[in-house]
Amino acid sequence: MSRISPDIRVPPDQSGMVTAVRDILRQIAVQVNLVSEGRIDAHYNAMDAVPTGAGKNGDIVWKRTVSEAGAAGSKYVIIGFICTVSGNPGTWLQMRVLTGN
Numbered sequence: 001m002s003r004i005s006p007d008i009r010v011p012p013d014q015s016g017m018v019t020a021v022r023d024i025l026r027q028i029a030v031q032v033n034l035v036s037e038g039r040i041d042a043h044y045n046a047m048d049a050v051p052t053g054a055g056k057n058g059d060i061v062w063k064r065t066v067s068e069a070g071a072a073g074s075k076y077v078i079i080g081f082i083c084t085v086s087g088n089p090g091t092w093l094q095m096r097v098l099t100g101n
Contacts, residue, residue, distance in 0.1 A: 066079060
């Protein structure tokens with residue numbers, strides 16, 4: 001009988017299954033760790049445009065690609081979007097960070 005533990009034990013003839021399950025568990029562990037650290041790599045909700053759907057106050061959607069914008073002396077990057085008023089659609093504003101350029 002199989003059991004899932006740090007060492008997955010299954011009969012020897014099921015080694016392919018062990019490898020597949022181990023790979024899946026490794027991917028899940030990496031994803032959980034990234035989410036717990038707040039890393040953007042772990043966000044599947046990253047997008048490049050302001051969200052148009054429902055949102056709750058405080059919801060954040062990270063920007064998938066970042067580039068510098070604005071006039072010289074006041075350039076910034078848009079790192080994501082934050083919902084400031086709950087609704088469908090919610091009110092979404094850009095989250096900007098000044099670059100100092």
